[in-house]
Amino acid sequence: MRVEFQQELDALEAGFQEAGEIVVRSIRGVIDALRTQDVELCDEVIAFDDEVDDRYHALEKQIELVLARQTPVAGDLRLVLALLHSGLHVERMGDQCVTIAKLTKLSSHLDTRQTVVEGLVDMGERCAEMVKVSLTAFANRDIDQARGLHGLDDLVDRANRQVFKEVLGYVNDAEALEWGMRQITVARCFERIGDNAVDIGEQTAFLVTGEFAEFTDASH
């Protein structure tokens, strides 16, 4: 029944997963660029974001057509809505990677501080893991796995605070402080990627249960 429609839904979901996998590669790229302070790699990550954007725009266009032509309801409608939201979250993660790459370039002429770099690399790896978990949970409609993202995000938030605290110690060293200030923004970008992964987890829960609820209250 509705064979073509089902194929269209499958294609939408495959497009979303592909965009997600590409963003994981971007995150891996910025982690390597941070570790090695590789300016060329930063440029590659920046250029690579077009891949994410192209897939997001294609997904958005396809969703518009499916809504117009197939008028999905019930579980199908939730899938299409969840894909639209989650696709946007993935696109934003790509933008965060671009910002990290630009900041890394901007501060590449300054001396790095190993403690902070290690902290950022740790955050980046946790984020890449979170994005993979969010994509798998979505694909498997696994609410428990999606809820687990909240716990992983706490670790990213904690690392973000540690980076901030470390940079505060540079207050008497102007050059270190300039570098450190840029790294606080890098940490903030990773922190947002973690939040976006949690957002995708929330979309998974909506897809399965039909009710949208944030896993955490942002006011806490």
Next chain:
Amino acid sequence: MTQMEAPRIDSSRIAEVSRGLDRSEVERREKVFTVSGLGVSYHGKPALEGVTLDVHKNTVTAFIGPSGCGKSTFIRCFNRMNDLIPGAKVSGTVLYHGEDLYSRDVDAVEIRRLIGMVFQKPNPFPKSIYDNVAFGPRVLGMQGSLEDRVEQALRRAALWDEVKDRLKDGALGLSGGQQQRLCIARALAVEPDVILMDEPASALDPISTTRIEDLMHELKRDYTIVIVTHNMQQAARVADMTAFFSVVVDEDGSGRRGILVEYDATTKIFTTPSDKRTEDYVTGRFG
């Protein structure tokens, strides 16, 4: 008005138009029909079994389901139209404002005045537009100005402006959509309480369909509307409550009959239905 001041809009009205009433709002309204364990058989063969549901005042209730699920059979129980079909037998109870609709004391003709019906194919009499609407009030000897009554009914059916200058013209000269609104006007002229509509727009073009759907939104302020539709999006657009009927086939394949699978707020049926069979039907995975 300062820049940040929101314009005054009746948000509850917008919400009702865009999402229909929610279940608790519907259930707070007076019960017009209370159906319990209803079954219908034709010549001993069950067509519909075990239907229990309530229909509430000033709401639109839609019946959806695949062919043969008994939804048209069911809607005909509400004004005893099945009495007219040889071999039809109705079991269970249908209370209308608390009174047994199938009691011997009930006058089926009076019931059909209170509970009007509009059919799939517009069926105006081969008479003038005026006489079509005036027919019921004349037969029933209703008091008051007949002209006023006809005008009022045509206005309520959103047809007055199109026909006011040619009331003496034949009704069969109207377009299909106009004929259907004339049939609605004819039903309204005898001051009904409920309007039953069996696929009222399935023979109409999209513009005429939209007008009938707009009309349902208007009419539910004063009447209770029950509609059978094959068009699921139509149910989603107009109904506050939706009942999904399905067909069960006997294991030996000897018989098939309709059952009520799920009855809930339309928003629930089309977003998060409780029963997998409903989900399969509304998403087009079945039928």
